[in-house]
Structures are given as C-alpha cells and as structure tokens.
Amino acid sequence: MDFLNYPQPLADLISSLARLPGIGPKTAGRLAFYLLQQPQISQDLAQAILTANHSLKKCSICSNFTDQDPCALCQNPQRDSTELCVVEHPRDVVSLEKTKEFKGRYHVLHGVLSPMEGIGPEQLTINLLLKRLKGVQEVVMALNPTVEGEATALYLARLLKPLGIKVTRIAHGLPVGGDLEYADEVTIARALEGRRQL
Amino acid sequence: MNIIDFHLQNFRNYDKEVVTFIPGINTLIGNNGQGKTNIIEGIYYLLTGKSYRVKREHELLKWDKTDFHLYGDFIVKHHKIFLESHYQNNKKRVKVNQVPCQRLSDFVGTINVVFFSPDDLIMVKGGPSERRRFIDLHIAQIRPGYVSLLNAYNKVIQQKNALLKTYNDKSLKNSQLQLWNAQIIELGTKIILQRDELTKQIQKVADQIYMNLTSQKEKLDISYYALGKKNIQDALLEFPDLLNQKMDQEIERQMVLIGPHRDDLQILLDDKPARLYASQGQQRSLVLSLKLGELELIRQEKGEYPLLLLDDVLSELDSFRRNYLIEFIESSHIQTIITMTSAESQLGSGALFQVEQGHIRRER
Ligand SMILES: Nc1ncnc2c1ncn2[C@@H]1O[C@H](COP(=O)(O)OP(=O)(O)OP(=O)(O)O)[C@@H](O)[C@H]1O
Ligand SMILES: [Mg+2]
Ligand SMILES: [Zn+2]
Numbered sequence: 001m002d003f004l005n006y007p008q009p010l011a012d013l014i015s016s017l018a019r020l021p022g023i024g025p026k027t028a029g030r031l032a033f034y035l036l037q038q039p040q041i042s043q044d045l046a047q048a049i050l051t052a053n054h055s056l057k058k059c060s061i062c063s064n065f066t067d068q069d070p071c072a073l074c075q076n077p078q079r080d081s082t083e084l085c086v087v088e089h090p091r092d093v094v095s096l097e098k099t100k101e102f103k104g105r106y107h108v109l110h111g112v113l114s115p116m117e118g119i120g121p122e123q124l125t126i127n128l129l130l131k132r133l134k135g136v137q138e139v140v141m142a143l144n145p146t147v148e149g150e151a152t153a154l155y156l157a158r159l160l161k162p163l164g165i166k167v168t169r170i171a172h173g174l175p176v177g178g179d180l181e182y183a184d185e186v187t188i189a190r191a192l193e194g195r196r197q198l
Numbered sequence: 199m200n201i202i203d204f205h206l207q208n209f210r211n212y213d214k215e216v217v218t219f220i221p222g223i224n225t226l227i228g229n230n231g232q233g234k235t236n237i238i239e240g241i242y243y244l245l246t247g248k249s250y251r252v253k254r255e256h257e258l259l260k261w262d263k264t265d266f267h268l269y270g271d272f273i274v275k276h277h278k279i280f281l282e283s284h285y286q287n288n289k290k291r292v293k294v295n296q297v298p299c300q301r302l303s304d305f306v307g308t309i310n311v312v313f314f315s316p317d318d319l320i321m322v323k324g325g326p327s328e329r330r331r332f333i334d335l336h337i338a339q340i341r342p343g344y345v346s347l348l349n350a351y352n353k354v355i356q357q358k359n360a361l362l363k364t365y366n367d368k369s370l371k372n373s374q375l376q377l378w379n380a381q382i383i384e385l386g387t388k389i390i391l392q393r394d395e396l397t398k399q400i401q402k403v404a405d406q407i408y409m410n411l412t413s414q415k416e417k418l419d420i421s422y423y424a425l426g427k428k429n430i431q432d433a434l435l436e437f438p439d440l441l442n443q444k445m446d447q448e449i450e451r452q453m454v455l456i457g458p459h460r461d462d463l464q465i466l467l468d469d470k471p472a473r474l475y476a477s478q479g480q481q482r483s484l485v486l487s488l489k490l491g492e493l494e495l496i497r498q499e500k501g502e503y504p505l506l507l508l509d510d511v512l513s514e515l516d517s518f519r520r521n522y523l524i525e526f527i528e529s530s531h532i533q534t535i536i537t538m539t540s541a542e543s544q545l546g547s548g549a550l551f552q553v554e555q556g557h558i559r560r561e562r
Contacts (some may be wrong), residue, residue, distance in 0.1 A: 113377070115360035120374070147354045147385075151377040 010036075061132060063108040063125040065090045073106060080104045082137040086129070086156065088112055088144060096142060104140070107132070112143060112152040121155065129156075133163060141169040199309055199504050200273045200533050201241065207267040208260040210236035211556040218560075219535065223527055223548030226537045227561075232553045234537035238313070238509045241535065244268045244283050245311045245505070247292060250318075255285050272309050275502060279309065310339050310504030312493045314486060314511050322472050322481040326462035333393050333422070333463060336400070336492050340499045341392065351385040354378055355454050362452045375448075379441045382457050387434055389458045390424045396495075397422040397463060404491030411483050411522050418487060419466040425456060428464075479514050486511060486523065493532065508536040 006014070010032060018028035035042045058064070059071035066072070073079060073093075083104025087093055093106050109124045139160055143149035157167045201219050206212040211233045226234045239258075243249050249258060259266050265286035272279045282293040292299040294308060321328040337344045358378035401420045408418035425440055427433040444456045465472040465484065472484055496504045506527070512520050527534050528547060536545070537553075550562035 113374075115357050115364055115374075118364070147350050147357065147381055150381055151357070154377045154380055155374070 058108075058110075061128070062106050063110060063128060064093055064106060078103075081135055083140065084129075084132075084136050084138070085140045085142050087142050088149070092142060102140070104138075109143075109152070112146070112148040113155060114148045124152075126156070126159075130159065133160075133165065136165055138166040138168060141167065143169070199311075199500075199502055201505055201535075202271040202273065204237070204241055204244075204270040205268065206237070206240050208263040209240050209258060209266045209268055210260060212236065212240075212260065213556065215556070215558050217551065217558050219533070220549045221533050222531065223545055224533075224535045225545050225548060225550045226535065226553050226558075227540055227550060228537075228553035229539060233556050233558075234553045235315075235509050237553070237558070238315070238507045238535060238537060240268050241270070241505075242311060242313050242507060244270060244281055245309050247283070247290070250313065250315055255290060256288070259285065274309055281309070310496050310500060311507060312489050312496065312504050313507040313509075314489045315509045318485050318489070319481050322465065322476055322484060326460070329463040329465070330393075330459075330461060332488065333397055333400075336495075337392055337396050339504075340396075340496060344392065347385060347388055351382070351389055351457075352459070354381045354385060355457065355459055358382070358454050359452070362448060362454070375445060379438075382441065382454070383437050386458045387437065390422075390430060390434065390461070393458065393461070394422045394424065394430045399495055400488060400491045402491075403494045404487045407490045407494075408483065408487035411487060411519050413518060416480075417466075417468050418484060419469070420488070421464050423462050423464055424458065425461065479516060479519070482511070482514050483519055490526070503530070503532040506532050506534040508534060510537055512538055 013032045013035070014025070014028045017023055017031050018025050020028075023031070035045070055067045056065045057067075057069060059066045059069055059074055061070045061074045064071050064073065068075075080103045083102075084107055085096065085102055085104055086107045086109060087096065088109055088111060090108055093108065096102055096106075107125070107129050109126070109129075111119050111124055113119060113121065113124070139156070141153040141156065143153050153169055160167050200221050203216060203218045205214075205216050207214050217237065226237060228234050239249055239251060243258065249255070252258060265284065267282070267284050269280070269282040272281060280293075280295050282291075282296075284291045284293075318332075321332050334344075334348060338348075358375065361374055361378065397420060401418075404420065405418045408416060421428060422430070424430050424433040425437060427436075440456055448455050467476055467480060467484065472481070476484060493504060493506060508527075511523065515523065524545060527536070528545070534548075549560060552559045552561050
C-alpha cells in the first residue's frame with residue numbers, strides 16, 4: 001500500500017485508523033491528514049479516547065458501559081425492575097432508550113452465540129443475567145434478527161422459561177439481517193409494542 | 199423484458215465494444231474462440247451479479263487490465279432501466295438507474311433472464327448441488343426474499359458445523375445443537391416447500407416442451423426429494439425426528455448431515471434416471487426443456503417474457519429438435535440472443551452479428 005512510503009508515525013496513524021469498522025485505507029488517509037492539520041481537535045480526540053477507555057467499565061449488574069458502578073440506569077428507582085430487556089451491544093441500549101417506550105431495565109450480552117467466532121454461552125454475560133432474576137417477571141429479547149440472535153434468544157428462553165419467567169421477543173418489524181442500530185426510532189418502538197412470547 | 203444496448207469494457211477478450219440488439223432474435227455468429235460466449239456471459243453477469251463460469255471475478259478481467267465495466271439499457275414493462283456493473287480492486291459496484299445497490303439481492307430479479315449454457319448440462323450427470331442450483335436460481339428470480347432465506351439457512355449450517363467441530367462430545371446433544379436444529383427446521387421447511395412447489399410447476403411445463411421437442415416420443419419427469427423422500431409432507435413431519443436420529447452421527451463426523459442443503463432433484467426420462475442413462479442429445483434436450491419451462495413460468499409470474507440467452511444450444515441436436523427450437527423462438531416473440539458457429543447458422547430472421555477477435559459487427 002502506498003502509505004507505507006509515508007514517515008513512520010504517519011503510516012502508523014493511517015493504519016490504526018484503517019482498523020476501525022467502516023473505515024477503509026482511503027478514508028483513513030484523509031482523516032489522518034485532517035487530524036495533522038487540526039492539532040486542537042487531535043488533542044481533544046486523543047484525550048477523549050484515553051479518558052473513555054480509563055474511566056468506563058462494565059456495570060457489575062447489567063454489563064453496560066458506565067463511568068459509575070452500578071450504572072445510572074441500574075440505580076434509577078423509577079425503572080420497572082420486573083421487566084428486563086436483553087440486548088447484544090451497549091449501543092442497542094441507546095437505540096432503545098431513544099424510543100422512550102421501554103420502562104424496565106437492561107442487560108447487555110456483549111455479543112451473541114457464534115460458534116464460528118468461538119463465542120459460546122461462557123463468552124457472554126449470561127451468568128450475570130441469571131444472578132439478577134429475582135422479581136423479574138418478563139424478559140424481552142431485543143436481539144438483532146440474525147440467525148445468531150435467534151439462537152441466542154432460544155438459548156436464553158430455554159434457561160428462563162422453566163423459572164416461570166415470561167420470555168418475549170420484539171417483533172421483527174426490523175428487516176431481516178437488519179441492525180437495531182440502523183433502525184429508526186419508530187420502527188424500534190413498533191417492534192417493542194408488538195413483542196410476542198417465545 | 200428487453201435489452202437495448204450493451205457495452206463491454208475490458209471484459210474478457212473485449213476492449214471496448216457496443217452491441218445494439220433488436221427486440222426479436224439476435225444471432226451471434228463466429229468461429230471458435232472469438233468471444234461469442236463472452237458477450238452472453240457479460241450480459242448474464244450484468245443482470246445477476248454472477249458469472250456462470252467462474253467463482254472469482256478476476257478471471258473476467260481482460261488480461262493485464264485493472265478494471266472492467268459493463269452497462270446497458272433495458273426495458274421492463276415499458277420502463278427504461280439503466281444497469282451498470284463496475285469491477286475494480288476486487289470490488290464490484292452495481293448501479294440501477296445511477297443509484298448504487300448495496301446487496302446483490304437488491305437487484306436480482308429486477309430484470310429476469312433465462313440462460314442456456316453448455317455448462318448447464320452438468321446438472322444432468324453431476325452431483326445434487328448442480329440440480330439444487332438450478333431450482334434455487336429459478337426461485338430467486340421470481341420470489342424476492344428467497345436469496346436472504348438461503349443465506350440465513352447456510353449461515354445456520356456453517357454455525358452448526360463450527361459447533362460440531364469445536365466440541366465433539368455428546369454433551370452437546372441436548373443443549374446447543376438444538377438451537378441450530380430449531381432454525382434448520384424453521385428455515386429449511388420454507389426452502390423445501392418453495393423448491394417442491396416450483397419444481398412441480400416446472401415439471402408441468404417442461405414435460406410438455408420435452409414431448410414436443412421429441413415429437414411425443416419421450417417423457418420427462420422431474421421431482422424434488424426432500425430429506426431423501428419424495429413425499430414432502432412426510433419428510434417435513436419427520437424432519438425433527440430425522441435431525442435427532444442423525445445427531446450421534448453428526449457429532450462423530452463433525453458435520454451437518456441432513457437438511458435441504460443436501461437435497462436433490464430426481465430427473466427421469468421415460469422413467470429411467472437421466473443421471474445414469476441420458477445421451478448427449480437427450481441431456482441437451484432435457485436441460486433446454488427445463489430452461490424453456492422456466493421461461494414460461496417467469497412470464498406467468500411477471501407478466502412478460504424474460505430475456506433468453508442461448509449459448510451453443512444447437513450442436514448435438516438432431517434436425518427435428520433443431521427445427522422445433524428455431525420455430526419455437528421465431529414464433530414466440532421472445533427477445534433471444536443465440537450464439538452459433540458459422541457452420542450451423544439456420545435462423546432466417548432477426549439480426550445477425552459477426553463476432554471476430556473481440557469485435558462485433560452487425561451484418562443483417
Ligand atoms: N480474461 C480474459 N482476457 C482476455 N481474453 C480472454 C479472457 N478470458 C477468455 N479470453 C479469450 O476469449 C476467447 C474465448 O471467447 P469465447 O469463449 O467467448 O469464445 P466463443 O466465441 O464462444 O468460442 P466457441 O465457439 O469455441 O464457444 C478465448 O480466445 C480466450 O483466450
Ligand atoms: Mg462459446
Ligand atoms: Zn447497569
């Protein structure tokens with residue numbers, strides 16, 4: 001690749017940027033040159049990345065990223081603790097919160113079952129989930145409509161149903177292969193309303 | 199459905215060529231190795247995003263070139279559609295009316311095509327996957343969503359295979375394998391039902407065409423076998439049990455052993471398996487009948503005929519079958535692009551193009 005002819009620090013910057021999802025070598029090059037021309041923005045960005053990395057941890061209850069433990073959502077007494085919504089990623093919590101439809105609490109799995117990537121139940125936060133079921137009456141699966149999301153929902157349903165917990169999943173108003181992150185708020189809200197029992 | 203003009207740049211043995219087709223029959227004539235098949239392959243690639251002949255696009259690129267471009271104007275139900283396909287740096291980009299398409303499945307089926315290639319003959323004598331491909335490609339053209347269904351199913355199979363390879367102990371039996379089996383049943387059932395339904399449809403029309411092609415002498419029978427069974431309802435009822443029965447064997451062999459990804463189509467000529475007994479000419483007639491059957495079904499579904507591409511279809515057919523085919527095309531008013539070497543040219547009507555060393559010249 002041609003950026004290997006650049007001075008080492010610049011080449012390093014470009015190849016680091018190119019490792020980010022959705023960024024190819026061309027965009028990485030453009031971003032790198034932009035950052036070099038904007039020292040203040042670079043400073044702020046670098047600082048923000050470091051701070052976020054240092055101060056954010058996973059909430060010991062729901063596993064969402066947080067700067068305080070337990071996280072604000074887990075501490076909020078207004079949230080209905082009989083309903084639990086299971087999501088793949090922290091970003092899905094953000095998507096769902098935007099709809100203001102869901103009043104319960106969340107649990108972040110940090111992935112879904114995928115034997116091809118070596119992800120089994122032990123790699124997800126399922127043990128933590130099982131520990132927080134006291135008083136929970138309904139678990140809503142808000143996993144992406146992929147075959148892996150489906151398998152994960154089924155796995156959890158099999159664990160939870162024998163405990164007398166109602167397990168539902170959000171209706172797939174979401175397109176197949178779609179991502180919660182890209183669905184608009186109305187779609188997600190409609191999907192939440194139409195959840196059905198697993 | 200009509201193709202009006204077609205442009206090739208750096209595709210196979212073409213530098214930069216344009217062909218303007220007529221709505222009726224377009225004959226491409228030329229000696230061996232001049233580029234007739236390459237034109238057909240190019241049109242097929244533009245319409246489907248895939249080549250029949252190769253797995254890697256790289257082979258389609260003219261030697262020593264870095265990108266190829268295919269584009270053309272089409273008419274679908276009186277609407278003009280401009281399709282473009284551009285390949286560069288191992289990436290392909292497709293645009294429909296200047297708008298980029300994200301996924302193949304976004305435009306497959308926009309413009310329907312039925313393509314006969316001598317390579318298709320392998321579906322008679324080859325393995326089950328060749329026959330599944332035929333029916334799958336057909337369904338994909340008329341049922342939006344089928345490609346996503348197949349992709350999802352294949353993903354489930356890959357995941358289950360990975361699981362079987364990671365742990366080969368019996369403890370899997372009651373837990374994780376079931377998660378994937380549940381989806382094999384759910385998605386697999388949908389695939390089986392569609393394949394069976396569409397095979398039955400094709401059987402009806404193709405049998406009639408085959409009868410005509412052989413002047414009522416031979417009978418063609420094609421049926422879908424799901425999970426090794428001809429009776430689809432039985433197969434589907436037993437699907438969960440069959441999966442459970444195979445589980446030990448699957449754990450041992452570390453692969454998924456049952457499901458529509460291993461199904462087959464049975465083709466009989468006069469009640470004998472074509473796979474074992476069909477002659478060269480019979481194979482060609484059979485595949486041709488299936489393709490012409492597909493043509494008719496697409497017309498019924500979409501309200502107009504698809505584009506018909508016939509590559510090297512006449513060789514090995516006896517004169518009766520040739521004449522039947524030529525009459526069929528001439529009388530049906532289907533836009534057809536047909537290739538032949540000079541020796542066998544027999545079509546009296548339509549446009550005639552001479553193909554020579556990557557150049558196309560209209561002669562009539
Ligand atoms: N990637 C490529 N770059 C350049 N030339 C190629 C490429 N791929 C194939 N060719 C050339 O294209 C020619 C084959 O063209 P094609 O298969 O269309 O022939 P044809 O006219 O259909 O011949 P036949 O009558 O034998 O079927 C061959 O001479 C081959 O060398
Ligand atoms: Mg050829
Ligand atoms: Zn929390």
